[in-house]
Amino acid sequence: xxxxxxxxxxxxxxxxxxxxxxxxxxxxxxxxxxxxxxxxxxxxxxxxxxxxxxxxxxxxxxxxxxxxxxxxxxxxxxxxxxxxxxxxxxxxxxxxxxxxxxx
Amino acid sequence: xxxxxxxxxxxxxxxxxxxxxxxxxxxxxxxxxxxxxxxxxxxxxxxxxxxxxxxxxxxxxxxxxxxxxxxxxxxxxxxxxxxxxxxxxxxxxxxxxxxxxxx
DNA sequence: ACCATAGTTCGATAATAGTTGAACTGTTTG
DNA sequence: CAAACAGTTCAACTATTATCGAACTATGGT
Numbered sequence: 001x002x003x004x005x006x007x008x009x010x011x012x013x014x015x016x017x018x019x020x021x022x023x024x025x026x027x028x029x030x031x032x033x034x035x036x037x038x039x040x041x042x043x044x045x046x047x048x049x050x051x052x053x054x055x056x057x058x059x060x061x062x063x064x065x066x067x068x069x070x071x072x073x074x075x076x077x078x079x080x081x082x083x084x085x086x087x088x089x090x091x092x093x094x095x096x097x098x099x100x101x102x103x
Numbered sequence: 104x105x106x107x108x109x110x111x112x113x114x115x116x117x118x119x120x121x122x123x124x125x126x127x128x129x130x131x132x133x134x135x136x137x138x139x140x141x142x143x144x145x146x147x148x149x150x151x152x153x154x155x156x157x158x159x160x161x162x163x164x165x166x167x168x169x170x171x172x173x174x175x176x177x178x179x180x181x182x183x184x185x186x187x188x189x190x191x192x193x194x195x196x197x198x199x200x201x202x203x204x205x206x
Numbered sequence: 207a208c209c210a211t212a213g214t215t216c217g218a219t220a221a222t223a224g225t226t227g228a229a230c231t232g233t234t235t236g
Numbered sequence: 237c238a239a240a241c242a243g244t245t246c247a248a249c250t251a252t253t254a255t256c257g258a259a260c261t262a263t264g265g266t
C-alpha cells in the first residue's frame with residue numbers, strides 16, 4: 001500500500017522535542033522546512049537544498065530531519081518526495097511549527 | 104541603575120531563531136529553561152543544573168542560553184540571577200516559548 | 207538489457223560542541 | 237583585610253556533527 005519505504009521514520013509518539021529543536025537549529029535544514037510548508041516537494045526540486053552541494057551532503061541534511069520526525073521521505077518515482085509531518089508535530093508540540101515557520 | 108553586567112547579552116533584535124533552537128535542543132539546558140518559567144532563580148538554587156556537575160560545566164550551560172538570548176544572567180549579591188527573556192523571545196518568535204515550555 | 211537519474215551508504219577528515227580542573231574575579235561575611 | 241562563596245575563563249581533551257568523494261542501490265526510460 002505504502003510506497004517503498006526502507007528509510008526509518010520515528011512514530012509520532014517517539015518524536016522528541018530536543019531532537020526536533022536540534023534538527024531545526026541549522027540554517028540549511030530550517031530553510032528546507034520553510035520551503036516544505038508550502039507542500040510536499042521532491043528533493044531534486046528543493047532549492048533550499050543547495051544544488052551545488054554534493055548529494056551526500058544533501059542526503060545527510062534530509063536524514064537529520066527525517067530521523068527527528070520532522071519530515072517524511074518517501075520514494076516517488078526515482079525521486080524522494082519530502083513532506084512536512086505537520087500533524088504529527090502539531091499533535092506532539094502544539095504551536096511549535098507555526099512559530100518556527102513564521103520566523 | 105542596572106546591576107553590574109559584564110557578561111554580554113544580545114539585543115532583542117539580534118536574537119536568532121537558529122541559535123535559540125540550538126540552545127533549547129539540549130536536555131540539560133531545556134530543563135533549566137523549564138525551571139525558569141516559574142520565575143527568576145539564582146544559579147546556585149537551580150536543581151536543573153546538576154549540583155554534582157563541576158561549576159565550569161554549569162557555567163558553560165548557562166552561557167549558551169545567555170549568548171543565544173534565551174536568558175539574562177545578572178549579578179545579584181554573589182550569585183547570578185537567571186531570568187527567562189520571555190518578552191524578548193515572545194516578541195521575536197511569538198508562540199515559540201509557550202510551545203516549548205509545555206513540552 | 208543498458209544507461210541515466212536520484213539518491214543512500216561508507217569511510218575519512220574537518221569543524222563544532224561539551225566536559226573538566228585549575229587559576230582567576232568580584233562579592234559578602236567575619 | 238582575610239577567608240569563603242559563587243561563578244567565569246582558560247586550555248586541554250573528548251565527543252558529536254558536518255562535509256565530501258567514491259562505491260553502491262533502485263527506478264525509469266529507450
